[in-house]
Amino acid sequence: MSSQNRKIRIRWINPIAQPHYDEPMGMALKQVAEVGTEVEVISLRSEAKMDNLEYRFYESLVIGDVVKVAKEGDSHGVDAMVIGCFYDLALEDCREICQNAIVVAPCQASMQIAANIANKFSVIVGQVKWIEQMTERAHRYGFGNYLASMRSIDMSANSLQCDTELTTKRIIEAGRLAIEEDHAEALILGCTCNFGLYEKVQQILGVPVIDPLIAAFKQAEMLASMKQNFNLAPSNKWSNEPPSESEMLKFGLHDLSDPIGNRFLIS
Structure with a gap:
């Protein structure tokens, strides 16, 4: 069992380029978060300005950016992430690329x-x-x-x-x-x-x-706590194996533009 007592960090990914949703969602999450949980709501910076993802075509335009936001969070100490859409878009893709952060969806x-x-x-x-x-x-x-x-x-x-x-x-x-x-x-x-x-x-x-919103956030918070206390990290075996760092470097995948548009942080 881990003895770490640092704050749990949860990232909520708003998968559209509409930052006006970030603050009200963040405040809703604050009401249900445990004391000491740090909540970060992120929306995308994208040329596509959809205010909904009701069509598969709209989803296809943001999936890559959602995965990049997940990868960035995974490498910057985020404990768990939520993809904030009930379609659960890019869930499996984000889980594949994240070796430390746990990814859940509504x-x-x-x-x-x-x-x-x-x-x-x-x-x-x-x-x-x-x-x-x-x-x-x-x-x-x-x-x-x-x-x-x-x-x-x-x-x-x-x-x-x-x-x-x-x-x-x-x-x-x-x-x-x-x-x-x-x-x-x-x-x-x-x-x-x-x-x-x-x-x-x-x-x-x-x-x-x-x-x-509550279901996904509280599940992320619970899994982040289990990760912190019991080392319950994501599996990267077999079907969850991520691409190698050397191959991603070869393909120039570390040089892609930052898709993060707006951040709303609640400590």
Whole structure:
């Protein structure tokens, strides 16, 4: 067991070039962080200025930068990182390149938690468009049998925080249908932009409601603590083997531009 008592450092990667999300997300994380946890929210510096990643094409434009941000954090003492999108984009890529930092993502973290407290859960998504890709993730993670349904509230990711009363109302309506018609025993809010809404939904519907921002962050914090206390670092064997430093130098991969746009730090 390690005797280290240094601060835990968690990096939240906002995978779009929209820094106005950084501070409110950072403040939401501060409310649930343990005393002594250092939280850093980073958004990308990118020519592509999407305010959502609802399309695979949009994802493809930021995946490389997300991986570079993860690699940079891995080499600068970050204990754990969260990829702040419920699509869990670039999760496997970031895990491959990180030899020290543990990488988690909201969809997987939320489903792991839901499966510990319910036999069936439903995901409340913004749009029907999201369902196919998120269902793929559920099956990849082994939670296909736990998935009661995915219910859409017909709202885009970039509108979820514009009128939180409307968003909450629609989540409650969809959640009630998921419980009564699909027999869901717990609900997952299927976008990190739903932060701050779970409590009212949970109170009204009477089932566990998982905020993916909280789920992913607390899982990252817990794993970072286990890494610090029990040397539980990422595996780099076999399928998780990263490319060699010599090969990356040969390809000029250490000279790529810095994709970090904005930093919001909370100690």
